[in-house]
Amino acid sequence: MNNALKTADWPHREGLKLLTQTLGADNIRWVGGAVRDALLEAEVHDIDCATTLTPDVVIDRCASAGIRTVPTGIDHGTVTAVLDDGPVEVTTLRLDVATDGRRATVAFATDWRDDAARRDFTINALYAHPETLEISDYFGGLADLEARCVRFIGEARERIAEDHLRILRYYRFQARFGAELDAEAEEACADMAASLKGLSRERVADELLRLLALPDPGPTVARMFERGVLRVILPEACAVHVEALKSLIVQEAEQTIAPDPVRRLASLLPPSPDVAEAVAARLRLSKAQRARLVSAAERTASDADDPKALAYRITSPFAVDRLLLLGSSVEALTDWNPPEFPLKGGEIVARGVQAGPEVARILQTAERQWVAEGFPPQSRVTAILDAILKKS
Incomplete structure (x- = not known):
């Protein structure tokens, strides 16, 4: 499976090489969806980068290298590096200091495992060295990816308590990647489904629509219904x-x-x-x-x-x-x-009808008949108009 990452195109982009040189290969790792999807030989969209450097250092080093940055999530340690071949989110390693199910207070960290431990699923906590592309897997994500098992890192209920949206994320990832069900995750999502009521409607809608956009979410949605999760967000x-x-x-x-x-x-x-x-x-x-x-x-x-x-x-x-x-x-x-209806109000006025509501009525009548007849050509429209005017 590792070979799939090494043969992927995106790790060899010039922009990523420049970012690696700028921040230092030992200071960064590609992480999350790009690594996961590349290992599955799926199309990669967004690229995320984890780093031991603090945001201010990332910004300074990028500025020195001529890389524009945007402080997209600076309070949580995220800076977006705007590269010629696409933006990359660069996020400082983090620890969750406090969570309330909706948002987290974080502190910067220096240990890759600590950062991995705060992520949701094992398959999303795979880190790739930018040069060697060797994988760092702290919680069995590679085995889970191989088995197509979506499993929470640590105890499922604890991870859901940190962010209730993880219930919907679990089902979305299960619909996309899962084959083997994780009993602990299924029970935790069902037991804690009511907590979804405390989330913002926008976050719920985003996850629901992303789930429904997958090729075949039917079996997953059916399971959400059976377990009482769907009725919480869509009664x-x-x-x-x-x-x-x-x-x-x-x-x-x-x-x-x-x-x-x-x-x-x-x-x-x-x-x-x-x-x-x-x-x-x-x-x-x-x-x-x-x-x-x-x-x-x-x-x-x-x-x-x-x-x-x-x-x-x-x-x-x-x-x-x-x-x-x-x-x-x-x-x-x-x-x-x-097609465009080939009759204008001016033509009706030219036939002696006074401009006003009567013109609109004739237009609507003619258009309805034109549509009912399967959109015939101009000559037939003229005949339709003649018939309407004769009755008027």
């Missing part, structure tokens, strides 16, 4: 909705539609716009996310009768959501762009 969900999520995931796969977490969230709710509005507000979703969730909740069986008409009315992405949630085909929308 609107019931067993029927959990099955609806599984069905949606099948539809997405069969119709080769990329997963969307908001669409999947909609499947876990009853098709009620009022419920969708309430959930969007509670989870502090963005305006765009709220609009998508509410639109999905407005679905009806008749939406599947004319997919193109639906897409014209509510936009293609929203139409795809509704069709998938209904278990209907989206093939009609593949590579199809809704």
